[in-house]
Amino acid sequence: MTEPPAPHDADNGVDTATDTDTGVGAAYDAVATLYAELFGDALDTRPLERGLLAAFAELVRAHGAGPVADVGCGPGHLTAHLHALGSPAFGVDLSPAMVALARRAHPHLRFDEGSMTDLDLADGVLGGVLASYSAIHTPPPRVPAVFAEFRRVLAPGGHLLLGFYAGDDPEPREFDHRVAPAYRWSLDALADLLRRAGFAEVARLRREPLDGERFHQAHLLVRKS
Numbered sequence: 001m002t003e004p005p006a007p008h009d010a011d012n013g014v015d016t017a018t019d020t021d022t023g024v025g026a027a028y029d030a031v032a033t034l035y036a037e038l039f040g041d042a043l044d045t046r047p048l049e050r051g052l053l054a055a056f057a058e059l060v061r062a063h064g065a066g067p068v069a070d071v072g073c074g075p076g077h078l079t080a081h082l083h084a085l086g087s088p089a090f091g092v093d094l095s096p097a098m099v100a101l102a103r104r105a106h107p108h109l110r111f112d113e114g115s116m117t118d119l120d121l122a123d124g125v126l127g128g129v130l131a132s133y134s135a136i137h138t139p140p141p142r143v144p145a146v147f148a149e150f151r152r153v154l155a156p157g158g159h160l161l162l163g164f165y166a167g168d169d170p171e172p173r174e175f176d177h178r179v180a181p182a183y184r185w186s187l188d189a190l191a192d193l194l195r196r197a198g199f200a201e202v203a204r205l206r207r208e209p210l211d212g213e214r215f216h217q218a219h220l221l222v223r224k225s
């Protein structure tokens with residue numbers, strides 16, 4: 001995915017420097033409309049991502065263990081795509097403006113405000129979790145806790161699909177994301193963290209950047225073991 005232009009014209013009051021949930025949510029509030037305009041139809045030009053989402057939806061459905069939570073759903077376009085594929089899905093996002101946009105664009109679907117660090121869901125109720133370019137904003141020391149939270153809400157055998165920017169360094173690196181602090185990870189490093197969090201790898205994808213994308217794009221599909 002590409003990124004929207006920076007929301008900060010120095011005086012818009014958005015603090016993009018903080019790594020707290022509040023700072024990230026406020027930063028996305030400031031660009032929510034623009035984000036939806038720029039990326040609401042991003043899947044149309046990304047056949048590999050469409051293929052992965054179709055496989056994810058099929059695996060979740062076949063397992064029959066519950067709906068998919070699209071965590072960090074933004075304007076809800078991926079939630080709606082999953083729904084159209086026949087997977088019951090709902091969205092969760094930190095940014096109230098994103099949730100409002102998602103509800104307006106997809107009134108037939110459920111969207112909740114909330115954080116991936118503390119999901120308002122009982123243990124084991126989900127068949128799938130989609131986290132597409134949302135956990136990129138989690139400071140690396142907190143990522144294991146987020147993966148533990150994903151594992152908590154997934155049913156046994158439930159699937160997690162994670163999208164992020166690939167990096168070549170073994171260590172995660174912060175980069176100059178235009179909205180909020182964000183980190184690139186190597187596929188191996190994140191796959192290893194997922195394994196240690198109790199997930200078994202199903203598949204991985206690293207694709208070349210498209211026009212307008214700065215980095216390789218990475219996706220990991222794992223199953224709660």
Ligand SMILES: C[S@@+](CC[C@H](N)C(=O)[O-])C[C@H]1O[C@@H](n2cnc3c(N)ncnc32)[C@H](O)[C@@H]1O
Nearest residue numbers: 028072073074093094095098115116132133134
């Ligand atoms: C780059 S956008 C990705 C949106 C959408 N998933 C996509 O792939 O286009 C990141 C989204 O994650 C949300 N987000 C960031 N940290 C979050 C957290 N801790 N809990 C829930 N949502 C979060 C942001 O508010 C934002 O809407």
